[in-house]
Amino acid sequence: MSRWSFVFRELGRDIRRHPGTALSAILSLTLLFVLFNMFWVAARSADDLYLSLVSNLQMEVFLPESVSDSAITRMSSDINAIQGVRSLRYITRDAAREELIRLVGVDLLAEDTLNPLPRSFVLTFEPEYLSIEKLAAIRQRLSDVSGSTQIQYGEKWLDTTEHTRGVIRRVGVIIGFFILLATLVSSTNNIRLMSRARAPELLQMQLLGAGRWFIALPFVIGGLLVSSVASVTSWIVIVYGRRQLDFVKITISLPQISEIVLFCATAAMLGAISGYYGVRRHLE
Amino acid sequence: MQGSAHTLVELHNVELKADRGTTVFKNLNLIVEPGASAIIAGPSGSGKSSLLDLITGRRFVAGGSVEVFGKIIQPRRKRLIRSIRKKIGGVGGPFGLVSSLKVSDNILLPLVIAGERPQAQKERLIKTLSELSLLSHASDYPSHLTRVQYTLAQVARATIANQPLILIDEPAAGLDQSTFAHVFEYLFKVAVSGRSMIIVCSEFPTQDLPRASRYRIVDGALV
Numbered sequence: 001m002s003r004w005s006f007v008f009r010e011l012g013r014d015i016r017r018h019p020g021t022a023l024s025a026i027l028s029l030t031l032l033f034v035l036f037n038m039f040w041v042a043a044r045s046a047d048d049l050y051l052s053l054v055s056n057l058q059m060e061v062f063l064p065e066s067v068s069d070s071a072i073t074r075m076s077s078d079i080n081a082i083q084g085v086r087s088l089r090y091i092t093r094d095a096a097r098e099e100l101i102r103l104v105g106v107d108l109l110a111e112d113t114l115n116p117l118p119r120s121f122v123l124t125f126e127p128e129y130l131s132i133e134k135l136a137a138i139r140q141r142l143s144d145v146s147g148s149t150q151i152q153y154g155e156k157w158l159d160t161t162e163h164t165r166g167v168i169r170r171v172g173v174i175i176g177f178f179i180l181l182a183t184l185v186s187s188t189n190n191i192r193l194m195s196r197a198r199a200p201e202l203l204q205m206q207l208l209g210a211g212r213w214f215i216a217l218p219f220v221i222g223g224l225l226v227s228s229v230a231s232v233t234s235w236i237v238i239v240y241g242r243r244q245l246d247f248v249k250i251t252i253s254l255p256q257i258s259e260i261v262l263f264c265a266t267a268a269m270l271g272a273i274s275g276y277y278g279v280r281r282h283l284e
Numbered sequence: 285m286q287g288s289a290h291t292l293v294e295l296h297n298v299e300l301k302a303d304r305g306t307t308v309f310k311n312l313n314l315i316v317e318p319g320a321s322a323i324i325a326g327p328s329g330s331g332k333s334s335l336l337d338l339i340t341g342r343r344f345v346a347g348g349s350v351e352v353f354g355k356i357i358q359p360r361r362k363r364l365i366r367s368i369r370k371k372i373g374g375v376g377g378p379f380g381l382v383s384s385l386k387v388s389d390n391i392l393l394p395l396v397i398a399g400e401r402p403q404a405q406k407e408r409l410i411k412t413l414s415e416l417s418l419l420s421h422a423s424d425y426p427s428h429l430t431r432v433q434y435t436l437a438q439v440a441r442a443t444i445a446n447q448p449l450i451l452i453d454e455p456a457a458g459l460d461q462s463t464f465a466h467v468f469e470y471l472f473k474v475a476v477s478g479r480s481m482i483i484v485c486s487e488f489p490t491q492d493l494p495r496a497s498r499y500r501i502v503d504g505a506l507v
Contacts, residue, residue, distance in 0.1 A: 001389070001405060006396045013384050201382045207340060208441075209370030210397050 003214060010218035011225075018194055025190040025226045026233070029183060033234030033267065036179040041238060041254060043172040048253045050165045054130045059153040061121040061142055072119070078145045079121060084129030084138055089122045096120065132162055183267075184274050187227060191219050191278025202282045212283045220275040227271025231264040292316045292353065292449055292480050293339060299347030300334060300504075308334050310504040312348070318448065321481040321493045326501030332484035333377050335501075336451045339482070340372060341365035352449075370398055373442025375435065377453025381426040387437050388413070388422040394445040412440045416470060432463040439467060443474055450474065452483040465491065 001009075015022045061079070063072065072090065080088050091099070096117040101107050109115060129138065135158065139151050195202065202215055242252050255263070293316040300309040308331040316322050326332050337343040338350050341357050350357045352368050373394070381390045388409060395405045413419045416436045426434060435455070442450045455471070456464045468491045475481055475493045483489075488498055499506040 001392060001396050001402055003396060003399060017384065198384070200380065201384060203378065204380055204382050205393070205397075207342075207369060207374060207379055208394050208397055209366050209368075209372075210393075211366055214397060 007214070007217045007221065011221050014194060014198075014218060014222060018197070021190060021194055022222075022226065025187065026230050028186050028190075029227060029230035029271075030233045030237070032179050032183045032186065033231050034237050036176055036183075037234050037238045037263075039172045039175050039179075041242075041252060043168055044255060045251065045253045046165060046168045048251060050161055051127065051130075052251075053161065054158065055127060057125070057130060057135075057154060057158065059123045059125070059135070059139070059142075059151060061123065062150040062152070063119045063121070065118075067119070075145055076121070079123065079142065082138060082141050084126050084134060085123055086126050087124045091120045091122055093117050093119055132159055180270070183227075184270060187223055187271055187274035188278045190226070191223055191275050192281070194222075195219055195279040195282050199282055202279075216276055216279050216283060219279040220272045223271040223273070223275025223278065224268045225271070227274075228264060228268040230271075231267035235260055235264070290317070290354075291351065292318050292320075293482065294351040295335075295338065295348070296351070297348035298338065298345050298350060300331070300338065300343070301346050307504055309345075312505050314499070314506055316449075316480055316482060319478045319480060319495060321475055321483070321496040322499060323483045323485070323488060323493070323496055324499045324501060324506065325485055325488050328486065330501040331504065332501065333453055336374075336377060336453055336482070336484060339451060340369055340374070342378070370394070370445075371447055371449060373445070373447035373450040375438040375442050375450065375452040376455060376457060379438060379442070379451070379453070381434065381437055381441070383426050385425075386422065387418065387424050387426065387429065390426065390437060391418075391440045391444055394441060394447070398445060400445075408444055412444045416440050431458040432467065435459060435467055436470070439470060439474075443479075446479075448479055450479060450481045452481060454485055455483060456485060456489065464489070 063075075067075070076088060076090060079085060093115045096119070097107075097109060097115055100109070100117065109117075123142075125135070125138070129135065132155075135153065135155075139153075142151055205215055239254065242254065245252060254260075293314065295312055295314040298309050298312040299307070300312075302308050312335075314322065314324075314335075324332060324335065334343060338345060338357070339352055344350075344357070344359045353371060355361075355364055355368065357365060357368070381387070382393070385393070391412060392405050392409055395408065400408075409422075410419075413422055416439065418433065418436055418440060421429060421433055421437070426437070429437060435458075442452075450471075452471070455467060459467065468489060471481065472491070472493060475496070481493060481496075483493075
């Protein structure tokens with residue numbers, strides 16, 4: 001029997017002798033990982049929702065009466081040159097009136113002989129410039145462009161949305177940290193209970209000259225296996241849950257496969273570390 | 285740190301205190317040369333098992349020194365202690381069988397730890413099991429063995445890797461005279477083959493080992 005086959009046989013024996021402990025370890029870790037994944041998915045979905053809402057954000061630059069057509073052409077090229085501006089559309093008085101009719105349904109200016117609506121530019125932005133600070137900077141540059149009188153965009157809405165997104169992220173990170181901590185403690189404790197039950201046997205192996213890793217490896221591999229199974233199961237639960245929620249109109253965004261694989265690998269590594277820490281007391 | 289290269293075990297002016305601070309050993313000296321054995325008797329609580337613990341590095345001296353295979357045992361030298369333990373076989377006391385392993389796996393353990401080839405392990409296992417009449421119990425778990433079979437399995441494990449030193453704690457514990465004689469007969473053969481033993485017991489056995497010295501623990505020293 002080679003050392004490795006002994007290690008794996010020990011692992012098998014451990015699981016066979018304490019199936020309840022192994023199962024409860026897998027179930028409790030699965031539950032913790034499901035919680036963690038739910039916050040991850042919620043934060044990601046909120047992020048995607050925020051981006052889709054913000055991507056439609058427009059800024060309107062109203063032009064004063066005094067601006068001539070030639071000045072509009074010059075302004076147009078000045079605004080286009082501002083970094084972050086994705087598109088620029090010039091709205092004439094007539095176009096503004098048509099837009100008003102489209103929005104309201106009736107021509108409120110039917111009795112007016114003159115169209116009082118101002119001319120304007122409507123701007124959209126590159127995705128990486130859709131933040132409060134960057135839009136404020138763009139607004140500042142637009143103000144510097146001569147002729148612009150009033151600049152409007154959903155500043156307050158953007159502020160609230162961005163703040164909400166920040167809160168979700170911060171809460172997610174804090175909860176995620178505590179869940180990972182609970183995972184480590186729970187996993188280490190399970191291994192500690194299993195190793196405590198085997199303390200006399202571990203001592204006997206030490207007296208025969210068994211090294212730290214020879215004794216610790218079955219527990220390390222055990223921790224790794226339990227965490228791997230729990231993390232994969234937790235994602236199966238999340239994917240199944242998402243399919244069941246197909247009728248909900250909100251888009252639920254899952255992480256990419258590579259991120260899920262990385263998560264499972266990290267969970268497995270944490271399991272291995274907790275396996276080592278669980279048995280550490282018996283290695284001295 | 286090197287000790288004497290010519291002795292197997294050398295305890296020099298050893299002082300050992302119990303956890304409560306009472307003195308267990310004071311100026312205890314013992315030398316066991318290769319091929320020689322020592323039989324040490326003492327009443328319960330005299331420190332017989334502690335003496336074996338000092339040799340296996342489970343406990344450490346408060347004064348003096350313990351050299352095993354020419355190397356001084358110290359608390360921080362864990363790697364050295366492990367390598368020394370690989371060369372020591374143990375019977376009785378803390379050297380119990382691993383209850384979750386079959387007899388054959390228990391006996392093979394020193395070879396597995398040493399990284400011996402599986403084929404060589406198998407050959408040695410069959411030879412050892414045959415010599416100790418344990419072949420029919422190879423697949424049993426320790427809890428299914430009789431007291432004598434259990435002791436014989438420990439002896440098998442203590443000798444399978446040709447360990448040059450065998451520590452035996454109360455070999456007669458739980459055995460009647462005839463079964464103890466059977467165990468001792470095998471130990472005699474092992475001693476004849478040139479391996480050393482340190483046997484600790486409450487009373488000296490009636491049998492003797494070749495090149496064996498007898499000591500008694502009196503007031504924390506060997507006389």
